[in-house]
Amino acid sequence: MSGDYTLFPGCMIPLRYPQIETAARKCLPAVGIGLEEYPGFTCCPEPWTVKGTGLEEWLAVAMRNLAVGENSGRDLLVLCNGCYSTLREASHILSVNPEAAKAAEKKLSGLKVSYKGKVEVRHVASVLAGIGPEKIAKSVKRPLEGLKVAVHHGCHLLRPSSVMEFDDPFEPSILEDLVAALGAEAVRYEGYTDCCGRALNDVNAGLAMAEEKVRAMEEAGADCLALVCPACFEQFDLGQVEMKRHLKKEHHLPAFHYCQLLALAQGEDPDALGLSRHKIKVKPLHRKLGL
Amino acid sequence: MLKVDPGFKATLSTVESAGELSYCYQCSSCVAECPAAQRFPEFNPREIVLASLLGVAEYLTAEGSVIWQCATCYNCYERCPQGTHPVEVITALKNIAFDSGNAPENVSSLREAVMEHGTVIAPSDTIRKRRDELGLPELPDAPAEDMKKIMGRGGG
Numbered sequence: 001m002s003g004d005y006t007l008f009p010g011c012m013i014p015l016r017y018p019q020i021e022t023a024a025r026k027c028l029p030a031v032g033i034g035l036e037e038y039p040g041f042t043c044c045p046e047p048w049t050v051k052g053t054g055l056e057e058w059l060a061v062a063m064r065n066l067a068v069g070e071n072s073g074r075d076l077l078v079l080c081n082g083c084y085s086t087l088r089e090a091s092h093i094l095s096v097n098p099e100a101a102k103a104a105e106k107k108l109s110g111l112k113v114s115y116k117g118k119v120e121v122r123h124v125a126s127v128l129a130g131i132g133p134e135k136i137a138k139s140v141k142r143p144l145e146g147l148k149v150a151v152h153h154g155c156h157l158l159r160p161s162s163v164m165e166f167d168d169p170f171e172p173s174i175l176e177d178l179v180a181a182l183g184a185e186a187v188r189y190e191g192y193t194d195c196c197g198r199a200l201n202d203v204n205a206g207l208a209m210a211e212e213k214v215r216a217m218e219e220a221g222a223d224c225l226a227l228v229c230p231a232c233f234e235q236f237d238l239g240q241v242e243m244k245r246h247l248k249k250e251h252h253l254p255a256f257h258y259c260q261l262l263a264l265a266q267g268e269d270p271d272a273l274g275l276s277r278h279k280i281k282v283k284p285l286h287r288k289l290g291l
Numbered sequence: 292m293l294k295v296d297p298g299f300k301a302t303l304s305t306v307e308s309a310g311e312l313s314y315c316y317q318c319s320s321c322v323a324e325c326p327a328a329q330r331f332p333e334f335n336p337r338e339i340v341l342a343s344l345l346g347v348a349e350y351l352t353a354e355g356s357v358i359w360q361c362a363t364c365y366n367c368y369e370r371c372p373q374g375t376h377p378v379e380v381i382t383a384l385k386n387i388a389f390d391s392g393n394a395p396e397n398v399s400s401l402r403e404a405v406m407e408h409g410t411v412i413a414p415s416d417t418i419r420k421r422r423d424e425l426g427l428p429e430l431p432d433a434p435a436e437d438m439k440k441i442m443g444r445g446g447g
Contacts, residue, residue: 009431014422015412022425042409042433048363049398050405052385055306057442061405064437093306100306110440159365169369194364195326201359201395205330209362274425 004034005077005122006069008087011043012230013079019274020230020257024079024124026273027263030139031131038072041065044086047156048199051086059100060107062090067108067115075120077127079259081229084164085156087121092163123157125228125258126166129174133181141267142290143183149261150187150222150253151175152213152236154229155195169193178258179226182265189213189220196235204246210239214251223285224254226261233257237279254280264289299346302387307376309383314373315340321367321377327360334360336367336377343380352388359385359395406442409433 013020028035044062045051051058066087069076078084094101095117105115128136153172161169170193176186197209214236217225227233236255243249255278263273270291275282303309321336328334334357342348351358358381367377388394404411410433419430 011410011412014427014430015410015414015418018418018422018425018427021422021427025427037428037431039431040434041431042435042438043405043411045405046401046411048361049401050411052359052382052398053389053394053402054386054442055304055382059306060441061438064441089307097306103306107441111437155362155364155366160368169365195362195366197326197362199361199363200327200330201397202331205327205360206362208330209326272426274421277421 003032004036004074005127006038006072006074007035008041008044008065008069008076008078008083008121010078010080010083010230011046012234017230017233019277020079020233020259023257023259023263023268023273026268027259027266028124030266031128031136033077033127033131035077036072036074038068040068044083047082047086047089056100056103057107058086059090059093060104062086063094063104063115064108064111064113066091066094066119067113069121070115070119075122077122077124079124079228079257080231081123081154081156082231084121084123089163091117091121123166123228125157125175125178128178128258133177136178136181136262140182140265142265144261144265144289145183147184147285147288148187148221148223149179149184150189150217150220150225151179151192152196152225152227152232153193154227154232157228158193175226175228175258179261182261184261187220187222189216189222191216196232198231198235206235207239207243207247210235211243211247211249211251214240214253217253218251222253223288224256226256226258228258230257241279252280252284254278254282254285293347294349296346296349299348300344303343303380303383304386307379307382308374309376309379312340312344312375312380315344315375316373317341318372320370320372324366324370326362326364331357331360333357336381339384340375340377340380343384348384351384352391352393354393356388356393358388359398402442406438407435409435409438
């Protein structure tokens with residue numbers, strides 16, 4: 001499971017939440033995962049709006065990204081559920097639906113790319129799960145003891161389970177084990193596999209879904225939440241600011257990408273990790289984080 | 292008067308499995324755990340599949356359609372005993388709505404952004420500076436010219 005991967009950067013992390021990329025680049029080598037650059041990737045493309053405008057071009061753009069990844073000679077590692085959903089599903093469609101594959105190939109005919117179906121797309125959560133909690137725990141220098149963490153998986157990591165192949169689609173536990181490996185306590189809450197609501201076109205309806213989740217997390221005693229997707233991150237971090245403004249509901253539950261918690265537990269400095277950029281302030285947790 | 296289009300089903304994209312909707316026996320497993328259905332009573336995946344099957348789906352591809360409230364949570368995909376995948380029927384309906392010029396503005400503009408920048412977010416000097424402060428490598432170049440070649444011929 002350990003080894004070198006080509007980082008598929010996506011859009012939201014490099015262009016809006018680069019602090020998550022910093023955390024990944026700091027924490028992954030310590031558990032034996034090397035991240036290599038490779039030029040030429042674009043948006044995966046995004047799997048609910050861009051996909052909604054045209055499945056054929058969605059597949060063609062994804063196929064091009066898979067071909068670029070294949071050229072790198074390594075499997076792809078993503079830090080985002082959206083990229084995981086698109087690239088994983090596209091790779092599946094290209095292997096089982098020859099008609100769709102042919103149409104996508106035709107759209108790529110003006111470009112110098114060829115895809116042979118030899119690249120695998122891995123989510124960082126799945127690679128870490130393969131390494132296992134014991135080995136991850138060995139990299140921990142500052143255990144997050146006493147920290148209660150509510151895990152939000154995000155839909156596209158789990159479902160469709162036959163394609164994502166990460167964990168049980170309705171009763172997942174792998175991410176919780178990874179949180180426990182950091183010395184923290186993963187707390188279960190009502191509706192823990194529910195959607196963050198990010199994809200609803202009605203922003204306030206989507207926010208209401210996220211608000212319900214944050215409330216359930218707080219009721220379960222969580223100090224913060226952990227997730228593995230920048231879209232979910234935005235829905236919960238910036239989202240809590242918007243909940244106050246649009247729904248008149250106030251919460252202050254800091255959100256972390258799992259890589260950020262791992263980096264903190266490995267002893268990284270919160271300032272070097274850019275955590276002050278989070279809308280929901282992380283500082284009130286510093287004591288619990290051993291800082 | 293209600294317009295029935297018996298050929299409608301055949302116009303749904305088959306890139307995913309939207310074409311499997313004939314197997315739907317209207318059990319409502321998809322509705323039970325649908326977060327969008329809980330917030331929008333008119334968003335009912337069972338009815339959306341039925342309307343698509345019968346060819347009375349014009350209201351679903353019209354401007355302001357409720358289909359854009361789909362959370363894409365894939366609960367319906369997992370729960371459907373017939374492999375109908377309502378979420379994929381909905382995506383195929385979205386494609387038809389977009390081709391008819393009826394997609395919401397924010398949806399079309401994300402697609403435009405991918406064509407223009409290669410990413411859904413435009414690169415800026417601010418983000419370049421922040422990446423530098425965070426010790427990250429320079430922003431990778433996303434070849435937008437390739438996106439124009441793939442997507443520039445008038446959509447799906």
